[in-house]
Amino acid sequence: MAEAIVQxxxxxxxxxRDKLEIPVLQNITIDVPEGxxxxxxxxxxxxxxxxxxxxxxxxxxxxGSIVIAGTDISTxxxxxxxxxxxxxxxxxxxxxxxxxxxxxxENVELPLLLTxxxxxxxxxxxEMVLNVVGLSDRMKHYPKQLSGGQEQRVAIARAIVTDxxxxxxxxxxxxxxxxxxxxILLLMERLNTEFKKTIVMVTHDPRAAEKAHKVRHLEKGxxxxx
Amino acid sequence: xxxPLSYNLRNLWTRRLTMSLTIGGIAxxxxxxxxxxxxxxxxxxxxxxxxxxxxxIIVRKSAQSELVSAxxxxxVSNISTFPEVAAxxxxxxxxxxDVVSIVNLSKxxxxxxxxxxxxxxxxxxxxxxxxxxxxEGRMFQQGSSEVIVSTTxxxxxxxxxxxQTLQIGTGHWMIVGIFDAGKSGFSSEVWADAEQLMLxxxxxxxxxxxxxxxxxxxxxxxxxxxxADQRLNDLEPKREKTFYEEQSQGMAIFIRVLGLxxxxxxxxxxxxxxxxxxxxxxxxxxxxxxxxxxxxFQRRSILAAFLIEALFLSLIGGSIGLVIAAFxxxxxxxTTNFSSFTELAFGFHLTPEIVVSTLLxxxxxxxxxxxxxxxxxxxxxxxSALRAS
Numbered sequence: 092m093a094e095a096i097v098q099x100x101x102x103x104x105x106x107x108r109d110k111l112e113i114p115v116l117q118n119i120t121i122d123v124p125e126g127x128x129x130x131x132x133x134x135x136x137x138x139x140x141x142x143x144x145x146x147x148x149x150x151x152x153x154x155g156s157i158v159i160a161g162t163d164i165s166t167x168x169x170x171x172x173x174x175x176x177x178x179x180x181x182x183x184x185x186x187x188x189x190x191x192x193x194x195x196x197e198n199v200e201l202p203l204l205l206t207x208x209x210x211x212x213x214x215x216x217x218e219m220v221l222n223v224v225g226l227s228d229r230m231k232h233y234p235k236q237l238s239g240g241q242e243q244r245v246a247i248a249r250a251i252v253t254d255x256x257x258x259x260x261x262x263x264x265x266x267x268x269x270x271x272x273x274x275i276l277l278l279m280e281r282l283n284t285e286f287k288k289t290i291v292m293v294t295h296d297p298r299a300a301e302k303a304h305k306v307r308h309l310e311k312g313x314x315x316x317x
Numbered sequence: 318x319x320x321p322l323s324y325n326l327r328n329l330w331t332r333r334l335t336m337s338l339t340i341g342g343i344a345x346x347x348x349x350x351x352x353x354x355x356x357x358x359x360x361x362x363x364x365x366x367x368x369x370x371x372x373x374i375i376v377r378k379s380a381q382s383e384l385v386s387a388x389x390x391x392x393v394s395n396i397s398t399f400p401e402v403a404a405x406x407x408x409x410x411x412x413x414x415d416v417v418s419i420v421n422l423s424k425x426x427x428x429x430x431x432x433x434x435x436x437x438x439x440x441x442x443x444x445x446x447x448x449x450x451x452x453e454g455r456m457f458q459q460g461s462s463e464v465i466v467s468t469t470x471x472x473x474x475x476x477x478x479x480x481q482t483l484q485i486g487t488g489h490w491m492i493v494g495i496f497d498a499g500k501s502g503f504s505s506e507v508w509a510d511a512e513q514l515m516l517x518x519x520x521x522x523x524x525x526x527x528x529x530x531x532x533x534x535x536x537x538x539x540x541x542x543x544x545a546d547q548r549l550n551d552l553e554p555k556r557e558k559t560f561y562e563e564q565s566q567g568m569a570i571f572i573r574v575l576g577l578x579x580x581x582x583x584x585x586x587x588x589x590x591x592x593x594x595x596x597x598x599x600x601x602x603x604x605x606x607x608x609x610x611x612x613x614f615q616r617r618s619i620l621a622a623f624l625i626e627a628l629f630l631s632l633i634g635g636s637i638g639l640v641i642a643a644f645x646x647x648x649x650x651x652t653t654n655f656s657s658f659t660e661l662a663f664g665f666h667l668t669p670e671i672v673v674s675t676l677l678x679x680x681x682x683x684x685x686x687x688x689x690x691x692x693x694x695x696x697x698x699x700x701s702a703l704r705a706s
Contacts, residue, residue, distance in 0.1 A: 144700060147611070149610075149611050149699045149700060149703075150699075150700055169616070170615055170616070173610065173613050173614065173615050173616075174613060174615075175613075176611065176612070176613040177612060177613020177614075178613070180613075182608075182611050182612065184608070184703070186604075188604060188605075188607075188608040188703070190324065190605055190608070190609075191331075191605075192324060192327035192328050192330075192331055193323075193324060193327070197321070197323075201609075201612060202612050202613065204319050204320070204321065205319055205612075205613050205614065249612075
């Protein structure tokens with residue numbers, strides 16, 4: 092079996108609030124092979140979003156190592172980590188997090204501004220991914236002119252436009268009605284099967300978890316055995 | 318700079334009400350700042366343009382104004398024969414010995430009186446002062462009790478029109494003409510025959526002597542010759558422009574200092590306003606900042622984005638303030654010049670230097686006002702920023 096693209100080893104995360112130390116993750120070890128679609132489930136406060144944030148490189152562990160595609164991101168400095176994120180991680184948030192003053196096209200183009208692609212190449216990439224998510228006809232629309240499901244599709248386009256190593260999704264269907272949620276899940280499944288994207292998704296929604304290859308449960312900072 | 322400018326501009330537009338208020342505050346401060354500089358420049362220009370490049374004025378040493386200067390008849394005739402002095406069409410040296418005094422006239426529309434300079438000039442004076450032109454009536458006659466007044470004096474003082482009389486010294490003087498002296502200091506004066514004026518004031522000496530040099534470059538030679546002459550060593554030659562510029566300094570510095578103190582106090586308010594607006598912008602866009610950081614934008618890009626917004630805000634405010642201030646060019650008024658305690662008419666004058674320093678000043682306010690909020694934005698923790706809603 093090929094080496095896992097995400098290797099989380101003995102990771103502990105403790106939040107400090109004033110003098111109080113709150114352990115959120117305790118000695119977590121998990122590997123995610125390339126091309127996997129992993130769902131992390133668990134009750135609120137179980138630490139699943141924290142684990143996702145650590146894998147995405149927007150938070151740092153107190154101990155342990157996180158190696159993604161051969162890079163130990165827990166040792167990277169702030170600016171190197173930001174650069175790493177721009178190349179290797181695609182984010183899908185629960186509330187889409189589109190920039191309201193930018194059009195769908197401009198929102199999707201945003202991560203490409205950190206690359207050295209030419210203007211023409213950027214346009215081709217943006218148009219291609221908007222086509223993949225089925226929103227070629229909404230390019231010039233602002234987020235407030237789109238439905239929730241459409242906004243999340245734009246966010247997914249933004250997440251895949253740089254062809255990242257992994258896609259992290261935090262409750263991607265949490266703010267959507269059933270029909271839109273189904274569309275989004277279908278799209279994510281397609282990204283995994285058709286485009287071979289490695290996806291780590293945090294969800295409460297059992298229907299969302301059904302689409303994943305693998306579901307891991309967290310409880311009180313511990314990863315439960317399957 | 319990675320974050321597109323359109324992002325900044327559209328965000329400004331989104332919050333256009335708060336932004337307009339902040340811009341208005343900045344515009345107001347910039348208006349005051351520009352107005353002060355324009356006023357100081359106006360005073361300077363008025364007095365400096367009173368002088369000509371190739372004219373030299375001779376006054377008593379250390380006399381700051383002609384009012385406190387004295388120069389005897391003998392000195393006047395000695396200096397007029399210096400070889401550096403140009404000759405007029407009639408072959409006579411181009412020199413005018415002036416006597417300057419003041420009269421008290423009542424200002425129109427007020428109950429107050431103001432000091433108006435009365436200049437006694439000789440026949441060669443007009444030829445040496447091309448900025449002075451008759452606009453109404455005629456020139457006074459030599460040896461008579463006639464005067465001409467400037468357009469400013471005619472319009473701003475009671476009983477100063479052609480055909481009316483002025484009380485100067487012990488006698489009544491008939492106004493026979495009105496002259497325009499452009500934006501020079503002469504445009505606040507009353508002119509009469511020097512000899513008649515000396516009789517009226519019972520003064521045996523002139524106030525100053527002004528000569529035209531053959532060439533601008535002759536000044537050093539002229540000065541050395543004058544200083545080498547034992548009989549003339551209580552006198553000091555100055556280029557006419559320098560002399561009037563020195564007269565303007567006290568007034569210009571006073572205006573600048575007073576104005577800048579007011580502006581600095583105002584600008585603190587405008588900067589705090591800009592800071593509050595930018596802090597509010599950061600607070601409103603916390604999730605956006607978290608998202609941009611998560612996508613891989615560096616702290617410095619966030620810092621730059623918010624600084625650019627603040628700078629843009631201040632630049633718009635600065636430009637508006639400057640445009641409004643530019644209209645002051647059309648305003649002119651008169652006040653007392655502290656160097657001579659006489660009435661001086663002047664206006665606001667806008668120069669490219671003032672435009673540049675005003676815009677720099679507004680950018681400075683934007684930079685100071687925007688800096689702390691921008692730093693705060695760039696230092697936000699990504700996780701907490703993403704959780705804010």
